[in-house]
Amino acid sequence: MNAIFTASALSLPFFLGASKFDTRRDLKCRFKVFAVFGEEEKKNAWGALFDVEDPRSKIPQNKGKVLDIYQALEVARHDIQYLDWRARQDVLTIMLLHEKVVEVLNPLAREYKSIGTLKKELAELQDELAHAHRQVHISEARVTTALDKLAYMEELVNDRLLLDRSTAEISQTTSSPSTSANSLVTEKRRQPRKSLNVSGPVQSYHPHLKNFWYPVAFSSDLKDDTMIPIECFEEPWVIFRGKDGKPGCVQNTCAHRACPLHLGSVNEGRIQCPYHGWEYTTDGKCEKMPSTRLLNVKIKSVPCFEKEGMIWIWPGNDPPTATLPSLLPPSGFEIHAEIVMELPIEHGLLLDNLLDLAHAPFTHTSTFAKGWSVPSLVKFLTPASGLQGYWDPYPIDMEFRPPCMVLSTIGISKPGKLEGQNTRECSTHLHQLHVCLPSSKQKTRLLYRMSLDFAPLLKHVPLMQYLWKHFAEQVLNEDLRLVVGQQERMNNGANVWNFPVSYDKLGVRYRMWRDALERGAKQLPFTSIDQIQN
Ligand code: FES
Ligand SMILES: [Fe+2]
Missing domain, CATH: 2.102.10.10 (Rieske [2Fe-2S] iron-sulphur domain)
Structure with missing residues (x-):
């Protein structure tokens, strides 16, 4: 959808600046925090931080063994534990060295040392500090690798689940009724498959969906x-x-x-x-x-x-929750466009489309994805329990926010180009909010808000709103003809989630969340009640 339309549609007059996520700035912040402690409190606070048991003795020995997915997850969990411990040791080393430097430079102590001794001691400490810093960078890299490994394993689990559901579907159509143990297993597998069956004319909206x-x-x-x-x-x-x-x-x-x-x-x-x-x-x-x-x-x-610039209603029969959610962009962003469109498709289909980025190089060939190559693998990486994550290989973070919102942040390194593995590597960003209000069985009211963390003057350029709207409509039209076609087929009985693959993860999760809500499940998947309603 118009997830990234502005990235390529414009050659914006901005320049690359220092990264927002500069580690040096982070370090400064850390020192600020450090400064609020008194000597005694500082020792106690740091003591608690470093008083963590070395987990290496507890790591299961699996060398040479073939692990199932659960054992592999256990190994990954230990990896993370070890890395956490390691990172604490690195910080401790740096702190101790820092204290030594202070000691060496202490004017009282200096009286008793020659300049030569002082120089030598400082040079040694400098070497040790450089080593400790390298160690921190190694730890950082290890953490990144461990997180990637976790995300990859989660991909495997999800693929496995999807495969199980497809198998269950095949069993459903080929096997005859039986009371054997095998058929019971098949029966068990049939249950989750239901959550991915989105076919037939759109039913009336479930009352539970209105209580937001x-x-x-x-x-x-x-x-x-x-x-x-x-x-x-x-x-x-x-x-x-x-x-x-x-x-x-x-x-x-x-x-x-x-x-x-x-x-x-x-x-x-x-x-x-x-x-x-x-x-x-x-x-x-x-x-x-x-x-x-x-x-x-x-x-x-x-x-x-x-x-915060929006009008909200509570259409449900339950009493409204006490607080309204916030949909403002993160700090540092300024809103540049607010656009409303009435679309001839059911809101679930629009959400499915917005939560999918893999279609971009095939569908948006005249707009933002013009000239994009087709990656050999597109992945959406997310915690096992979440409705948010990031796309690989695109520098785009995305979230489904119940009941009908999609938030995305797109990293832009150069005007009109998407670059970098993730949004943090990009110096400038575009933030988008899509609200897909369920109007009727074949209509959605789309509220679109676009914000930038650069080029603040752009919003004062005359007629800019019209330009943004034009771009948004262009991108949307590329999707609409496809989604309208899907809708027609769905109404005639086709399942629009017939064969999900791994890059469909976020869309599938949205459908699972919605099914659970409509079934009246006490615990909704991928989210907590608090998150949904606030
Ligand atoms: S006043 Fe509204 S219909 Fe008569
Ligand atoms: Fe699209």
């Missing part, structure tokens, strides 16, 4: 006298501002004779129906009925709040 805060509009689009009509979970709503300036969301259907209210106007914080002039407040109460006696009439409204 949903962003429905950008604040900047809602003036005091404007109305924003939206469709959400197959119901028409209209958003407008009350007399106090706070937003409200009421049903977009007049209580009198069902005229769409958004065709009317907003007067003094009330929305007026264009047919016979009935006027409603933001909580749905009818306060004016011209030419007749005022009756006690109320239309439906939903909880509606404004936060």
Whole structure:
């Protein structure tokens, strides 16, 4: 999707600066922290940090053995434990050397030493420090390798799970009913396969999916006298501002004779129906009925709040959670574009598309992925329990944020180019938020917000908003013709998740999360309840 449209669409007037993740800056920060301790506290605090048992004696001896995946994971776990211990030792060494340097330079001690001795001692310490620093870099490299190994093993486990599901599907279509032990195993495997069966006409939205805060509009689009009509979970709503300036969301259907209210106007914080002039407040109460006696009439409204430049509603029947989530870009980024699009596809299909990057060199050949080569292997690396991670070989971090958001950060080293193995290697970044609001069975309201951590002046360039919108639509159109085709086939019974492979990981996880939610599972996969709702 438009995950990275700006990366290539523009030749932006910015320059490469020092990396944001400069280790020297990190070190400075560490010293700052160090400085807040008093001598005694410092010793105690550091003591706790270094008082970790050497884990080497506990590492299982597996040399020459063939390990299954669980044993291999255990080995990886020990590796990480060892590396943690090793890193602590490295830091301890550097700290001790640092203390020695202070001691050598101590003016009281200096009186008793010749300049020559002092020089010699300092030179030796310098050598030791250089060695210790090298050791730290080696430890860093080991940590990176160990994490890569873990991610790779997780790939293997996931591939295995997907393979099991496909096997279960084949067994389902070929085997006859039986009570043998084998058929019980097949039966067990059939259960998870269901989570990847997304076929047939789109069903009505499950009520559980409604119990979330949903962003429905950008604040900047809602003036005091404007109305924003939206469709959400197959119901028409209209958003407008009350007399106090706070937003409200009421049903977009007049209580009198069902005229769409958004065709009317907003007067003094009330929305007026264009047919016979009935006027409603933001909580749905009818306060004016011209030419007749005022009756006690109320239309439906939903909880509606404004936060960080977005209007949010709670369409569910459960009481809303106390806090609204935050969708602001990370610090250092400035918002450059906020775009809304109404799309003719079901929101799940749009999310599937946004959570997939492997399609880029095939689908986006006229926009951001023009000229991209096709990598021999595309992977999405993520913790076993997460809905976020990063793409390999692209410098792109991505997250599915329940219930319908995709956040991504794209590293840009040079204008129009994606470079580096990960986002941290890039000096400049583009951050994207995609909100896919479920409008109806074949419609999604897409809210797109784009932020940059460079070129702040760009947002003041006249008509820039139109350019961003143009680029976004171009990219989106490349996807839409494909996804609309998928949707038609899905409605006729095809399974759009028929044969997932390893790079489909994030999309598959989204589907598993959504299935579990709709089944009413107590513990949702890949996330905790807290994370979902806050
Ligand atoms: S339909 Fe709205 S006032 Fe009559
Ligand atoms: Fe795409």
